Amino acid sequence: MSSSQQPFRLAVIGSGPAGVYAAETLLRSAPVKSGELEVSIDLFDQLPAPFGLIRYGVAPDHPRIKGIITALHRILGRGDIRFLGDVEFGTDLTAEDLRTHYDAVIFATGALKDADLPVPGVELEGSHGAADFVAWYDGNPDYPRTWELDAEQVAVIGNGNVALDVARVLSKSADELLRTEIPENVHTGLKDARTTDVHVFGRRGPAQTKFSPLEARELAHPQGLQVVMDPRDLEQITEAQWEAIRSDKRTDQVVQTFVGWLEEQQRREAAGEEPTDREGRPVQRRLHMHFWHRPVEILGEDGSVTGMRFERTHLDEEGTLQGTGEFVDYELGAVYRAVGYHGSPLPGIPYDPQRGVLHNAAGRVTEADGTVIPGVYANGWIKRGPVGLIGATKSDAIETIACVLEDIDAGVLAPAPVRDDEAILRLLEDRGVEYTTWDGWMALDAHEQSLGAAAVDADGEPRARIKVVEREEMVRVSRDAVQEPSRA
Numbered sequence: 001m002s003s004s005q006q007p008f009r010l011a012v013i014g015s016g017p018a019g020v021y022a023a024e025t026l027l028r029s030a031p032v033k034s035g036e037l038e039v040s041i042d043l044f045d046q047l048p049a050p051f052g053l054i055r056y057g058v059a060p061d062h063p064r065i066k067g068i069i070t071a072l073h074r075i076l077g078r079g080d081i082r083f084l085g086d087v088e089f090g091t092d093l094t095a096e097d098l099r100t101h102y103d104a105v106i107f108a109t110g111a112l113k114d115a116d117l118p119v120p121g122v123e124l125e126g127s128h129g130a131a132d133f134v135a136w137y138d139g140n141p142d143y144p145r146t147w148e149l150d151a152e153q154v155a156v157i158g159n160g161n162v163a164l165d166v167a168r169v170l171s172k173s174a175d176e177l178l179r180t181e182i183p184e185n186v187h188t189g190l191k192d193a194r195t196t197d198v199h200v201f202g203r204r205g206p207a208q209t210k211f212s213p214l215e216a217r218e219l220a221h222p223q224g225l226q227v228v229m230d231p232r233d234l235e236q237i238t239e240a241q242w243e244a245i246r247s248d249k250r251t252d253q254v255v256q257t258f259v260g261w262l263e264e265q266q267r268r269e270a271a272g273e274e275p276t277d278r279e280g281r282p283v284q285r286r287l288h289m290h291f292w293h294r295p296v297e298i299l300g301e302d303g304s305v306t307g308m309r310f311e312r313t314h315l316d317e318e319g320t321l322q323g324t325g326e327f328v329d330y331e332l333g334a335v336y337r338a339v340g341y342h343g344s345p346l347p348g349i350p351y352d353p354q355r356g357v358l359h360n361a362a363g364r365v366t367e368a369d370g371t372v373i374p375g376v377y378a379n380g381w382i383k384r385g386p387v388g389l390i391g392a393t394k395s396d397a398i399e400t401i402a403c404v405l406e407d408i409d410a411g412v413l414a415p416a417p418v419r420d421d422e423a424i425l426r427l428l429e430d431r432g433v434e435y436t437t438w439d440g441w442m443a444l445d446a447h448e449q450s451l452g453a454a455a456v457d458a459d460g461e462p463r464a465r466i467k468v469v470e471r472e473e474m475v476r477v478s479r480d481a482v483q484e485p486s487r488a
């Protein structure tokens with residue numbers, strides 16, 4: 001392994017799982033562990049706090065997944081990766097700055113925006129991107145603090161796990177979420193919500209959802225929630241399709257969840273029993289599952305959503321989705337479009353607007369024509385698009401870091417002219433960038449936990465944490481406690 005000027009200086013842009021795992025994979029690689037390669041890593045994020053979508057995407061009522069933060073915290077807490085938050089690539093730092101100060105850069109900037117739903121009416125008031133709603137309920141400092149929740153009938157378009165998160169948060173009582181880390185403004189907003197019915201629409205059938213069995217079952221968990229199924233949606237599954245369903249364990253488990261809900265609903269109807277939630281409590285809200293519904297148009301009046309038109313669909317013998325020519329309208333006050341995320345361009349770095357990713361080959365960033373740009377890499381959702389769970393960013397990192405090590409070995413990386421750890425800090429300070437550090441994050445983390453400990457949930461138990469949601473306050477709490485940004 002040859003590196004012209006030790007240590008090898010790496011910048012990672014984005015401190016979500018893809019950024020942290022990329023840095024960690026390099027640190028755990030054989031050349032680094034054997035001492036053959038010395039590395040110096042700076043991890044930047046535009047937000048004052050680390051962890052990307054784990055902090056600002058994963059639903060607050062999924063503490064087990066949020067708990068992955070503990071593992072990432074342990075990695076960053078070791079001191080061999082220097083975290084610098086509140087630094088935006090493209091505004092506070094340019095591609096030229098990175099070339100000057102680092103031998104290589106890995107972009108791990110994720111995908112933060114909603115993918116388009118190309119139907120008329122998408123711009124109407126009350127038509128929301130799921131990414132914006134998620135950013136609101138998870139307290140992302142860059143999003144508005146208030147959210148209009150005055151519609152009684154609400155639609156969630158999409159059949160992926162993000163659609164489920166959004167439907168679940170809309171279906172839960174605010175107090176049920178109080179034991180999580182939701183910010184105060186989110187609790188207040190959800191408490192005042194007038195939602196009575198949440199409708200989840202999928203273009204395909206129950207077997208074609210991307211739900212995990214656990215998350216599908218969890219939909220029926222909120223207190224006072226009745227799940228409503230349409231028998232027609234299951235009746236239109238053909239015998240051949242049932243065979244395919246039974247041959248795949250995950251699909252079978254998901255579909256059996258829907259079958260179970262429908263059977264219980266039909267049993268109650270036949271017995272003339274009042275519907276209840278799954279624990280027999282009175283119904284406060286309903287969650288309607290609608291399959292085989294292709295979005296056609298969001299309907300509106302005076303600029304606001306009043307409903308949505310769908311065409312019913314079916315799968316033909318080749319398994320291709322076809323419209324049936326039957327159109328159905330629903331009266332709705334709000335529509336949440338959970339049809340996927342999309343990456344954003346980064347100034348000076350070749351970007352594929354179609355796929356919302358950086359042009360790359362196995363993690364080496366390339367020009368649009370495939371020519372490799374030495375020393376520039378990508379990892380995570382900005383590398384391969386917004387699909388896959390957190391774990392997938394780890395295998396991504398292995399691939400990307402293999403390219404980095406190969407390129408170091410081949411001597412194709414131009415050494416950065418400035419090789420002083422402090423120079424980048426001086427540059428940021430000269431530009432008036434109020435960067436935050438790992439010590440600053442520790443202070444903010446402790447502050448949020450103490451806010452939680454001082455408050456109680458609906459059962460009188462201390463709350464897990466209360467997130468600080470104003471960027472200025474996050475920066476203030478972080479910087480008030482700051483010593484020098486450290487790399488042990």
Ligand SMILES: Cc1cc2nc3c(=O)[nH]c(=O)nc-3n(C[C@H](O)[C@H](O)[C@H](O)COP(=O)(O)OP(=O)(O)OC[C@H]3O[C@@H](n4cnc5c(N)ncnc54)[C@H](O)[C@@H]3O)c2cc1C
Nearest residue numbers: 014016017018045046052053057089109110380381389390
């Ligand atoms: C709503 C939602 C729920 C999810 N729930 C789960 C779940 O329950 N379980 C699961 O396994 N996976 C879940 N995922 C998927 C998981 O979040 C992703 O797989 C993972 O976060 C992708 O990692 P990443 O590091 O590529 O991107 P991100 O986590 O988005 O991290 C990107 C980071 O880059 C930073 N950044 C962006 N642009 C810049 C810039 N210009 N300068 C500096 N920094 C920048 C961002 O602030 C962010 O911190 C969910 C995703 C969403 C959207």
